[in-house]
Amino acid sequence: MRILVINGPNLNMLGKREAGHYGSLTLDELEMRILDKAGDLGISVELFQSNFEGEIVERVQNAESYNGIVINAGAYTHTSVAIRDALLSIKARFIEVHLSNVYSREPFRHKSMLSDIAVGVIAGLREQSYLLALEYFAAED
Ligand code: DQA
Numbered sequence: 001m002r003i004l005v006i007n008g009p010n011l012n013m014l015g016k017r018e019a020g021h022y023g024s025l026t027l028d029e030l031e032m033r034i035l036d037k038a039g040d041l042g043i044s045v046e047l048f049q050s051n052f053e054g055e056i057v058e059r060v061q062n063a064e065s066y067n068g069i070v071i072n073a074g075a076y077t078h079t080s081v082a083i084r085d086a087l088l089s090i091k092a093r094f095i096e097v098h099l100s101n102v103y104s105r106e107p108f109r110h111k112s113m114l115s116d117i118a119v120g121v122i123a124g125l126r127e128q129s130y131l132l133a134l135e136y137f138a139a140e141d
Helices: 027-041 053-061 074-078 081-088 127-140
Strands: 002-007 044-049 068-072 093-098 120-123
Touching: 002 027, 002 053, 002 127, 027 044, 027 127, 053 081, 068 127, 093 127, 120 127
Parallel strands: 002 044, 002 068, 068 093, 093 120
Antiparallel strands: none
16 A cells, blocks of 8 residues: 655744644654554555645646545645646545644635545644544555
8 A cells, every 4th residue: 555645835844833733843753753654554655745836736646556645735725726636637535634723723724625525634633633644544455
């Protein structure tokens, strides 16, 4: 089982950015926890982060062969028709994740361009959001 984990804009700033919302883990530390979990579950995970919408679109377009995608599209969650269309263009299914509980925050974060086409959405559980998404895909195998 191969899973792609995509992190969008500003997630490279984890550890320095709004710890009240996002916690104190850096992106490297988050990625280590994801890889440790993948090891425990016996699945293969590849990691990708970009601040650029077009790069995320291209990574999704090339993700046809994965069994699943875990995506935190950051602010693009709320705006990006392009990322939505890319996810619709491939067969691989995806889970939308967020570190923070977007529904307890500003109203513009309550809208997602991705939720209605996702397998599911996990928000507000910090790094556990990603780890639970991996568990879901691993259990499906
Ligand atoms: C986020 C929530 C988004 O609203 C925000 O723009 C982010 C991170 C989260 O993980 O909680 O960059 O996706």
